[in-house]
């Protein structure tokens with residue numbers, strides 16, 4: 001994985017094979033996510049917002065093409081070709097980020113009354129675009145963040161994303177689904193706490209970056225992400241089977257489920273590196 005703290009390389013540079021593999025993984029995951037964001041934005045616009053609808057549709061097709069191209073490339077792709085593709089995708093991510101911020105501006109200045117996307121949702125998907133953009137820049141620069149810094153930064157980012165998801169689910173379920181709304185609110189509170197806890201650990205850097213503290217941090221986050229992931233999976237299945245009342249698009253339910261799975265993979269990867277590379281050095 002990308003944040004490999006390779007003790008043989010004091011500059012923490014990424015090797016060419018890993019560069020291609022990581023780039024493809026990121027692009028395959030996030031281009032599908034960006035494509036779906038375009039759909040959610042479009043569904044939230046009013047019928048008369050034809051210009052915004054067109055723009056959203058253009059982004060949908062752009063990221064669909066990027067997704068298809070990423071699946072036609074393999075781990076054998078030449079690093080130079082990968083680097084060019086990364087730059088191209090990074091530009092697309094920058095553009096969709098700008099579009100999302102423009103939409104946020106329109107909503108917050110009350111220019112889209114009656115449109116159906118919450119400002120926090122639009123801000124949230126813009127943060128995800130910005131994250132994707134920055135990952136591609138980082139990969140192309142070929143320099144990796146030290147493992148301990150990456151652990152805290154990625155967790156601060158994704159814990160907030162998870163807290164937002166719980167809030168969206170709670171607000172998009174029908175208010176009469178009292179039990180599920182309650183569960184969503186509890187997840188929201190739990191993840192808000194975890195975000196504060198992660199920021200506390202960040203504030204105590206670098207002294208807080210010991211293996212036992214980081215290991216415990218990952219363990220604790222994993223427990224909460226696993227239960228949120230399971231809740232999202234249940235919600236997704238119930239929505240697909242039309243067993244609960246909500247205005248959640250089935251694809252949105254699956255989308256947030258996949259983002260939780262992605263965060264879990266990142267936690268597991270950090271855990272493996274932390275208990276492998278770093279503890280050997282102590």
Ligand SMILES: [Fe+2]
Nearest residue numbers: 033125128259
């Ligand atoms: Fe998303």
Ligand SMILES: [Fe+2]
Nearest residue numbers: 128161256259
């Ligand atoms: Fe998300």
